[in-house]
Amino acid sequence: MQLTYQPYELLLKHTFTIAKFSRSSTPVMLVQLEHEGFTGFGEASMVPYMGESYQTATDFLNKVDAGQFKYPFDFDVIINYLDSVAPRQPAIKAAIDIALHDLDGKLQGKPCWQLQGSEPGLMPVTSFTIGIDTEEIILQKVKETAGLKVIKVKLGRDTDKQLIQTIRSVTDVPLYVDANQGWTDRQQSLDMVYWLKEQGVMLIEQPMLKTDVEGNAWLTERSPIPIIGDEAVQRLPDVTKAAGVYHGINIKLMKSGGMHEAQLMIDKAKALNLSILIGCMSETSCATLAAAALAPQCDWADLDGPFLVSNNPYQIPGFENGKWILNNEAGLGLKI
Numbered sequence: 001m002q003l004t005y006q007p008y009e010l011l012l013k014h015t016f017t018i019a020k021f022s023r024s025s026t027p028v029m030l031v032q033l034e035h036e037g038f039t040g041f042g043e044a045s046m047v048p049y050m051g052e053s054y055q056t057a058t059d060f061l062n063k064v065d066a067g068q069f070k071y072p073f074d075f076d077v078i079i080n081y082l083d084s085v086a087p088r089q090p091a092i093k094a095a096i097d098i099a100l101h102d103l104d105g106k107l108q109g110k111p112c113w114q115l116q117g118s119e120p121g122l123m124p125v126t127s128f129t130i131g132i133d134t135e136e137i138i139l140q141k142v143k144e145t146a147g148l149k150v151i152k153v154k155l156g157r158d159t160d161k162q163l164i165q166t167i168r169s170v171t172d173v174p175l176y177v178d179a180n181q182g183w184t185d186r187q188q189s190l191d192m193v194y195w196l197k198e199q200g201v202m203l204i205e206q207p208m209l210k211t212d213v214e215g216n217a218w219l220t221e222r223s224p225i226p227i228i229g230d231e232a233v234q235r236l237p238d239v240t241k242a243a244g245v246y247h248g249i250n251i252k253l254m255k256s257g258g259m260h261e262a263q264l265m266i267d268k269a270k271a272l273n274l275s276i277l278i279g280c281m282s283e284t285s286c287a288t289l290a291a292a293a294l295a296p297q298c299d300w301a302d303l304d305g306p307f308l309v310s311n312n313p314y315q316i317p318g319f320e321n322g323k324w325i326l327n328n329e330a331g332l333g334l335k336i
Helices: 054-063 075-085 090-108 135-143 160-168 186-198 213-222 236-242 259-271 285-292
Strands: 002-017 022-035 038-045 127-130 150-154 175-178 201-205 227-229 248-252 275-279
Touching (some): 002 054, 022 054, 038 285, 054 090, 090 259, 127 135, 135 160, 186 201, 186 213, 236 259, 248 259, 259 275
Parallel strands (some): 227 248
């Protein structure tokens, strides 16, 4: 088993602004694992607020012994091994996990979605994310959503209503909202939730600080639309903690450490009657296809990475009627 990697700067089409941060690019580590003539591709999207970087990823990869990845792969053993190499750092662990899943599919001659037990016909529509911006740029971004069925809007500042009204002046498509922990007052948050419902908002991600468990639970109990835990839900143990605090959870491979733990999180969430949104960071087609392989098991999808970047190193996967198309090629189905 041979492990190679390459740093890559993923450029965003627009400066991306959320409640507390802005950025115009994302550091990515592209990973490859070769075995018996096959190559598995993986990706770590290291958004700055998660604390990972080229340096931390390189340090981690230099400690990894690819000889530990024995075929057939035991992903429980593998994730335990990766966690033993260093704590946290879920994105670079996800890169290895994704590459191993791609490799596993190629070795078996089966697509990843089939190995995960997904049904392509149940693929949910994916949303297109619009960050906080000026009215002029917001309107430009809305034009770029032509053909998509859902828009996801970043909120969390005092311009929230203005931003929604700007979007509603030109489109009536359903909306998802992500406040990124930007709301603080319970009653004001609840009033905003009811107003957003009137604007056609279908769900709200992480309205208040992830540490404000009581505040989020209070809002969830009273909200007429689903409240989804995002920053509060990183890996598997967080799913149980989310029950009773949120209506559902947002699973991202860059938080979960990859496809294997994401699958465990999906199974746990269903057992707890939590709804599931599968989301993404700023990602290439590689991580998008990995998440898309799991998306049919989820209620909603926010897998818009390839639409938001200008230098995707891979081909954009098949997309039709607002949904990613899962092909029958072995592994992820990634095309260079």
